[in-house]
Amino acid sequence: MKLLTTAAAAGLLAMTVAACSTPGMMSAMKTPDAPAAVTVPAGHKVAMMATGMGDLTYECRAKAGAADAWEWVFTGPNAMLYDMDKKMVGKYYGGPTWEAADGSKVGGKQLAVAPSPNAGSIPLQLVQASPAMGNGAMTGISYIQRLNTMGGIAPMDACAASSAGTKKTVKYQADYVFYKPA
Numbered sequence: 001m002k003l004l005t006t007a008a009a010a011g012l013l014a015m016t017v018a019a020c021s022t023p024g025m026m027s028a029m030k031t032p033d034a035p036a037a038v039t040v041p042a043g044h045k046v047a048m049m050a051t052g053m054g055d056l057t058y059e060c061r062a063k064a065g066a067a068d069a070w071e072w073v074f075t076g077p078n079a080m081l082y083d084m085d086k087k088m089v090g091k092y093y094g095g096p097t098w099e100a101a102d103g104s105k106v107g108g109k110q111l112a113v114a115p116s117p118n119a120g121s122i123p124l125q126l127v128q129a130s131p132a133m134g135n136g137a138m139t140g141i142s143y144i145q146r147l148n149t150m151g152g153i154a155p156m157d158a159c160a161a162s163s164a165g166t167k168k169t170v171k172y173q174a175d176y177v178f179y180k181p182a
Contacts, residue, residue: 031045032046032049032145036114037113037124038112038114038126039126040179044179044181045179046179047141049084049175049178050081050082050083050089052079052080052092052146052172052175052176053079053082054078055077055170056074056076056077057074057076057077057167057168058167058168059166060072060159060163060164060165060168061073068161070160070164072159072168075094076094076096077092079092080092081098081100088101089137092176096127098138098178100136100137101137104132104133104134104136104138104139106130106141107129108127108128108129108144110125110126111127112125112126118149120151121151121152121172122146122151122172123149124147125146127143129142129143129178141178141179142179146176147176148174150173151171151173152172155168
C-alpha cells in the first residue's frame with residue numbers, strides 16, 4: 001500500500017490551499033461538490049473547512065461471526081486540523097471527536113459513506129454532529145463531511161491469530177467541511 005510521505009502530504013495541502021479562494025476559516029465558504037450519498041441536507045451552510053493530516057489506527061482482531069478468520073479493524077484517528085492558511089486550528093481523535101483550538105468540540109454519528117475517487121483511500125463520509133461541548137468554533141455544527149481523502153486504508157499486512165492484538169497506524173489526509181443550519 002502506498003502511503004503519503006510528509007512531503008506529499010504537504011504538497012497536497014498546498015494544492016488544497018491554492019485551490020481555495022477564501023483565506024482562513026470563514027462562514028461564507030462555498031459548499032463543495034460531493035457525491036449524493038454524502039451531501040448535506042438542504043438548509044445548512046458551510047461554517048468552516050479544515051484539512052486533517054495524521055494517522056488512522058487499526059488492530060488485528062478475530063472477524064466477527066467467522067471461525068478462524070482475522071481482519072484489520074479501525075480503532076481510531078489521530079490527526080491535526082489545519083485551515084487554508086496552514087495554521088493548526090484543532091485536532092481529530094477517537095470518539096469520533098473534532099476539537100477546535102478554542103477547546104470547543106463535537107462528536108457525531110456516521111450517516112453515509114461514498115467511495116473515494118482516489119485509489120487506496122478511505123471513503124468519503126457524512127456525519128451528523130451531536131451537540132457541541134464548550135463554546136467556540138464547534139458550537140452549532142450540524143453536519144461534517146469528509147472529502148478529498150488520501151490514504152488511510154487498512155494495512156495490507158497479514159492479520160492472523162499469531163498477530164492478534166497488533167496495532168498499526170496508517171497515514172491519511174482528508175478535508176473536513178463543517179456545516180451549521182442556514
